[in-house]
Amino acid sequence: MKVEYINPFLKAAKNVIETMAQTKVKHAKPLLKTDAKTSGEVTGVIGMTCATVTGAMVLSFSESCILHIVANMLMEPVREKVDADVVDAVGELTNMICGGAKAELSKLDLKFELATPTMVVGKDLEISMFSKTPTIVIPFTTEHGDFVVEANLREKN
Amino acid sequence: MKVEYINPFLKAAKNVIETMAQTKVKHAKPLLKTDAKTSGEVTGVIGMTCATVTGAMVLSFSESCILHIVANMLMEPVREKVDADVVDAVGELTNMICGGAKAELSKLDLKFELATPTMVVGKDLEISMFSKTPTIVIPFTTEHGDFVVEANLREKN
Numbered sequence: 001m002k003v004e005y006i007n008p009f010l011k012a013a014k015n016v017i018e019t020m021a022q023t024k025v026k027h028a029k030p031l032l033k034t035d036a037k038t039s040g041e042v043t044g045v046i047g048m049t050c051a052t053v054t055g056a057m058v059l060s061f062s063e064s065c066i067l068h069i070v071a072n073m074l075m076e077p078v079r080e081k082v083d084a085d086v087v088d089a090v091g092e093l094t095n096m097i098c099g100g101a102k103a104e105l106s107k108l109d110l111k112f113e114l115a116t117p118t119m120v121v122g123k124d125l126e127i128s129m130f131s132k133t134p135t136i137v138i139p140f141t142t143e144h145g146d147f148v149v150e151a152n153l154r155e156k157n
Numbered sequence: 158m159k160v161e162y163i164n165p166f167l168k169a170a171k172n173v174i175e176t177m178a179q180t181k182v183k184h185a186k187p188l189l190k191t192d193a194k195t196s197g198e199v200t201g202v203i204g205m206t207c208a209t210v211t212g213a214m215v216l217s218f219s220e221s222c223i224l225h226i227v228a229n230m231l232m233e234p235v236r237e238k239v240d241a242d243v244v245d246a247v248g249e250l251t252n253m254i255c256g257g258a259k260a261e262l263s264k265l266d267l268k269f270e271l272a273t274p275t276m277v278v279g280k281d282l283e284i285s286m287f288s289k290t291p292t293i294v295i296p297f298t299t300e301h302g303d304f305v306v307e308a309n310l311r312e313k314n
Contacts, residue, residue: 036241036244036278043277044287045202045204045275045277046204046272047202047203047204047205047206047213047271047272047273047275048204048272049204049206049270049271049272050270054270054271054272054273055272055273056204056272056273056274056275058275084193087193087283087285088287091285091286091287092287094287095287113206113207113211113270114204114206114211115203115204115205115206115211115212115213115272116204116211116212116213116286116287116288116309116311117213117286117287118202118204118213118215118284118285118286118287119283119284119285119286119287120200120202120277120282120283120284121193121282121283121284122279122280122281122282122283123279124279125277125278125279125282126244126276126277126278126279127275127276127277127278128244128248128275128276129248129273129274129275129276130201130245130248130249130251130252130273130274130275130276131273152273154273
């Protein structure tokens with residue numbers, strides 16, 4: 001995966017969470033995914049494809065992190081557990097972050113179309129991409145817990 | 158979701174599993190997904206999009222079902238548990254079934270591009286689509302267990 005594909009996801013994730021959820025976000029250095037473990041308890045998956053590149057993005061939150069983000073987004077008290085509204089919010093955030101990355105990637109002349117986000121709720125999941133291209137992991141921290149963005153974009157044959 | 162979008166997934170799933178894994182497959186009547194539960198322990202998710210329609214397909218196997226399918230595909234003894242080869246096979250099957258559906262859908266003048274499959278391993282998951290269009294579930298049975306194909310295709314605004 002080309003290095004210039006990473007920054008659009010990093011910028012979009014930071015921008016969307018800080019804007020939509022008034023939540024300060026710090027990122028660590030992006031790294032290559034070396035196993036199938038994904039830390040989060042609520043995860044959004046979205047496919048993206050353009051004429052020359054195909055891929056997918058994963059957005060995975062710890063429970064505490066997403067409960068606080070959703071409380072800020074909806075201006076409501078922090079829920080005790082993940083419910084349908086929280087799952088829906090993860091779908092929305094997945095769409096928005098991938099949409100933000102898509103806008104940045106269009107500056108590299110890549111006109112992506114986004115597929116429908118799919119949300120997965122559950123602990124102790126293993127999530128992996130069916131691609132020979134390595135997956136990039138961008139770890140983020142907030143005051144109330146962590147989330148990650150994973151991206152895999154590969155040139156079509 | 159239009160009724161004529163369902164059959165391409167049904168035909169492709171039956172055809173791919175019967176051909177690739179020499180496994181006899183029966184399907185039950187397709188139904189609307191009414192909750193977020195997805196029965197399988199190994200699941201493939203793939204996004205698909207074309208000029209006018211966007212969506213995703215989920216393919217989810219019980220453990221016993223996929224272990225027997227993979228044994229037939231690789232002509233090897235049945236494994237005791239899900240390992241990296243099994244997860245890879247689910248990615249491949251997700252690609253092939255969605256590719257088969259894509260070929261059928263092209264007869265309706267829909268030229269889909271497929272994204273990268275993402276595989277999820279874990280029990281007691283909840284999987285849902287971020288879409289106001291209902292998700293169609295097609296239940297399949299084999300001699301060694303069940304699998305489902307879920308599809309959600311919606312017209313773009």
